[in-house]
Amino acid sequence: MTDNLTNLKKYKSISDTKSNNQIKTTDINILLNRVRLNKKKTLKKKIFVSLFLACFVFSLIVYLII
Numbered sequence: 001m002t003d004n005l006t007n008l009k010k011y012k013s014i015s016d017t018k019s020n021n022q023i024k025t026t027d028i029n030i031l032l033n034r035v036r037l038n039k040k041k042t043l044k045k046k047i048f049v050s051l052f053l054a055c056f057v058f059s060l061i062v063y064l065i066i
Helices: 002-065
Strands: none
Touching: none
């Protein structure tokens, strides 16, 4: 009887460890995806601001020439 209880406790601890590792792995993947999305957003913002400034400078030069 005690062998069954100890085996059951060992099995439960092993299964709990596996489930905890899966949850941590999922959380890390979610965080990494969030970081990638944030990098993409900031890159798009930088490109947009750069194009806006380039257009502004170009239009200012055209205005001063004319």
